[in-house]
Amino acid sequence: MSSRGPQPGSPPVILGVVHLRPLPGSPRYGGDRSAILAAAEADAAALLEGGCDGFVVENFGDAPFHATRVEPGVIAEMAVIASHLRRQAGPEPRLGINVLRNDAGAALAIAAAADADFIRVNVHTQGAWTDQGWVEGEAARTLRSRRALAAEGVRIYADVGVKHAIHLPGHDLGESARETVGRGLADGLIVSGAGTGRPTDPSDVATVRQAVPGVPILIGSGATAATIRALLECADGVIVGSCLKRDGLLEAPIDKERVEAFVEAARR
Numbered sequence: 001m002s003s004r005g006p007q008p009g010s011p012p013v014i015l016g017v018v019h020l021r022p023l024p025g026s027p028r029y030g031g032d033r034s035a036i037l038a039a040a041e042a043d044a045a046a047l048l049e050g051g052c053d054g055f056v057v058e059n060f061g062d063a064p065f066h067a068t069r070v071e072p073g074v075i076a077e078m079a080v081i082a083s084h085l086r087r088q089a090g091p092e093p094r095l096g097i098n099v100l101r102n103d104a105g106a107a108l109a110i111a112a113a114a115d116a117d118f119i120r121v122n123v124h125t126q127g128a129w130t131d132q133g134w135v136e137g138e139a140a141r142t143l144r145s146r147r148a149l150a151a152e153g154v155r156i157y158a159d160v161g162v163k164h165a166i167h168l169p170g171h172d173l174g175e176s177a178r179e180t181v182g183r184g185l186a187d188g189l190i191v192s193g194a195g196t197g198r199p200t201d202p203s204d205v206a207t208v209r210q211a212v213p214g215v216p217i218l219i220g221s222g223a224t225a226a227t228i229r230a231l232l233e234c235a236d237g238v239i240v241g242s243c244l245k246r247d248g249l250l251e252a253p254i255d256k257e258r259v260e261a262f263v264e265a266a267r268r
Contacts, residue, residue, distance in 0.1 A: 006188065006216040006236035013237030014266055015094060015218075016047035016244055016254065018085070019060035023077045026062040037081055043254040044085050047244070050259025054094025056120060056239055057082050065101040067132035074099070075106045082114035096120055096157070096239075101132050104142040104156075112151040118187070120220075120239070124158035125184035126176060128165035135165070139184035158186035160208060163195050163221055173204060174211035181212050190239065192220035197242035197250065199223075202230050209234040225265035232266065 006013040021036045022028040040057070047055045059074060078099065086095055098120035099107040107119035125137040146152060160176045161167060180186045191208050193200045199222035208217055219231045219238040228238060244259050246252035 006218060010236070012232050012235070012266055013053050013094065013218075014051070014263055015096065015237065015239045016043075016050075016052045016055045016259065017060075017239060017241035018043045018047070018055050018057045019241060019250075020057065020062075020078070020081065022061035023059055023074055025071055025073050026059075027064070028061060033077075036077075037084060039253065040081055040085060041088060044089060046254040046256040047259055048089060048093055050244075050254075050256045051263035052093075052259060053237075054089075054096070054117070055085075056096035056098055057085065057116075058098035058120075059100055062100065065132055066103070067130070067135050068102050068138075070099055070103045070106055075109060078106075079110045079113045082110055082116060086114050086116070091115075094118070098122075101130065102135050102138075104138060105145050108142065108145050108149055108151055108154060111154045112149045116154060118155035118157050120190065121156060121158045121186075122162045123165075124156065124186055125180045128162055128167055130162075130165045137184065139180075139186075143185055155187040156185075157188040157190055157216075157218060158184065159190045159192060159220060161191065161204065163192040163198065174207050177208045177211040177215075181215050188216035188218065188236075190218045190220040191235070193222040195221070197222055199227065200231060202234065205231060205234040223262075225262045228262065228266045229268065238266065 095116040096118045097107045097111045097116050102122045104121045123135045123137045125139050127136040158180050161173050191205050200219050217235045219235050223238045223240045224243045246255040
């Protein structure tokens with residue numbers, strides 16, 4: 001396991017999210033690439049200045065999302081932006097890549113090009129019914145792509161019971177966690193609530209921790225300054241986006257004061 005990743009027993013890793021504005025080709029693209037980069041620069045700087053250990057870059061503005069493969073242009077745009085943010089931030093902050101909805105191959109390629117530390121994969125094993133239809137895990141393809149890219153240093157953090165999804169009857173969160181690590185070879189797991197900004201149930205985190213002791217676990221949604229300490233009792237870090245935005249509005253820029261308050265609560 002990479003020493004740069006969250007580790008059980010170590011201080012929690014706090015990662016913000018840089019939600020990219022709509023990229024060229026997406027339905028809501030505004031026509032100005034420089035504005036996309038400037039907004040990403042400002043959000044990344046606010047997260048790091050506020051005390052985060054790093055951030056995840058994701059194409060959040062590109063809704064509605066493809067279920068799996070994105071266009072080559074999306075990969076190119078994200079690689080350029082992520083590489084720029086890496087240079088801006090320097091080598092120390094953790095950098096993650098998430099290509100929505102579930103293009104792990106694209107995320108790996110971007111991560112390798114931008115010297116990122118990890119990717120987030122919404123559905124790595126099993127399958128889920130989502131607003132993009134049925135999304136199926138491609139762990140075999142993803143692990144072989146990582147080997148082909150000589151990118152074994154890029155960690156794979158996979159969601160279990162992923163948000164914005166309906167899971168099959170009988171879905172067992174603990175068993176899903178064991179399968180995702182044991183057979184899907186994920187390097188760490190992410191536990192979320194029902195949707196973006198929706199709270200993560202601490203009992204779900206405890207279930208996953210019990211199923212895979214020793215495996216890094218991140219909280220993936222809904223954490224706030226008021227709830228983060230309880231969530232971190234069984235987790236090793238957090239990916240947080242919504243509550244760090246100005247006035248808590250998802251479309252707003254990152255608010256450095258909110259970041260500082262969240263980081264203080266998490267490390268208190």
